[in-house]
Amino acid sequence: MSAHGPMPKSSWIFPALAVALFVVATALGLTFTPTVGGFLFAALLLAILFGTVFAAVHHAEMIAERIGEPYGTLLLTLAVTIIEVALIATIMLGDKPVPTLARDTVFAVVMIVCNGLVGICIFIGGLRYREQDFQVSGANLYLSVLFVMATITLIMPNYTLTAPGPIYSAAQLGFVSVVTLILYCVFLYTQTIRHRDYFINDATGDAGDGALLSNRMLALSIALLLLALLAVVLLAKKFSVVVDLTIARVGAPPAFAGVLVALLILLPESVAAISAARKNDLQKSINLALGSSLATIGLTIPAVAVAAYTLDKQLVLGLNTQEMVLLVLTFVLSMLTFGTGRTNILFGLVHMVVFAVFLFMVFVP
Template sequence: MSVHSPMPRSAWIFPALAVLLFMAVGATDYAFTLSLGGLVFATVLLVILFGTVFAAVHHAEVIAERVGEPYGTLVLTLSVTIIEVALITTIMLGAKPAPQLARDTVFAVVMIVCNGLVGLCIFIGGLRYREQGFQLSGANVYLSVLFALATITLIMPNYTTTTPGPAYSAVQLGFVDVVTLALYGVFLYTQTVLHKDYFVHERTDGEGAGAHLSGRIFWLSVALLLVSLLAVVLLAKKFSLVVDAVGAKIGAPPAFAGLLVAVLILLPEGVAAVSAARKNDLQKSINLALGSSLATIGLTIPAVGVATYAFDKELELGLNEQGIVLLALTFFLSMLTFGTGRTNVLFGLVHLVVFAVYVFMVFVP
């Protein structure tokens, strides 16, 4: 979506509809049930929620174009993380216990991003340009932090002795929250101050120049981004009721809710990443994809950890054996894919196959 064109109507209509829907639900004290009226409400809710998420990402892209890389990608990832934390904590703090939701969502984000999104970007770029380049040093920074954070949060809980896995004790969870925030903070300092050049790849096609936006458009996007994020947070409770009811009705596996939340929050960012790959800007695709994975673990886990501790809820983080195998395979494959600074269509296809295996195993474990 180009920021040079006039602001699309959907960029302000959906946030406005989301606020109006929340006000209408609050005024009528509507309670969701699986009836014909409930299905109509669920459809309207999902359409407005998806549209509002897309609007939020559009405004984040407008701001990103103005501030430039790598700050622009940071705006996008932080916006998506706020939405993710709101959805996860709302569902987890609901009446129905969901101690695995944070783990399932974080794992789904890692698998969608590192296999589905990365694979699709590399595959499309490989078909169109044969090979695409990126900053090897930046990819190594992303992967080293991602591997450490994912291992600490998704694997280590299975092997602690203070409490039986797959959960950390309160003290252990507090320590993990601190170290993950510290590591992510140092990564941000590296990305935005120390080594900005690691995350910007020189283009050879003359594209990628900074956008020239009027101050009015910029500040309007800032305001609408805040409204969009607030609207998603306000509707998160009703979304959680729809997820619980539909999941119970169709007999969906426990990991389905986490996968659905991950798809909702990553779809707009995924569209932006694929669009960048089509324009031969694989570096931006990598920044969006791997950056969102890091933000998910580095910010979502500490936020959810604090929420579960404050409201005395259970939080299970450790993956089962099947998930650990898929995560380890993703780590190994990512090292090979990002190990040379050049990609081709075969690397993308292999990632897509691993992602297909993950989705299949969610429904047929």
């Protein structure tokens, strides 16, 4: 979404509706139950929650465009991370312990982004423009950091000796959290300051040269961003009840909760990435897609680790063998796709097939 033009009504209506829904539901004791009224409540909750997430990301993007880099990118990343951590922590603290939720969500984000979203963007771009170009140097930086982060957080816990896998000991979890946070911060510095030209398409240039927000609009966006984030955090508990009962109702595996959380937090940036691919700006699509996966691991894992340690909750991070095969396949395929600087529809289709395999294996492991 652009920072230009009048502010859309949805950017303030949904946060206000979210707060109002929380107040009414808390006062009346409303919750999700497997009845007609319960399903209507769940549908209303999900619609308002999705709209509020879109509103939060919209205001973060508006403020980011005004304050410039690197603070703009950091603000947008922090906004999405707050939403993700709130949802994960709330579900983990529910009536039923879900020690694997953080792992399932992070893995789902990587698979959705690197296979589903990347595949759709490349396929759509290939259909409209035959081939699309992007900066190989920037893509390589994304992939190098992503591969290291994903390996030490999702694969390494299965092969440690201090604590039996797939769990890190407290010292190991603390060390990995600090390392991933440092690695992400250095990447952010590289992307926004040191080698910013690696992440800008020469054909489109830097898109931040339009009219900026006025001081009044900036203050309003900051207030609405805070309101939207507060609303998501407040509704996270209600959302967790819907997720738990839905999974139990349809007999879905626990990993499906991670997929739902990942889809919720990735939806706004996914829409923006697909729109950029349709406009022949695949570089922006890659920045949005791969940047989301890096932020998920680099910021969410340390935050959830702190929450788990503080609340004395077990945090299971190691993937099973089948999931590790899919992750390694994604690594190899991504290196081939982003190794030439040009894409076509076949690359996109292959990524979408891997994503389809991932979704199928969630339900039929």
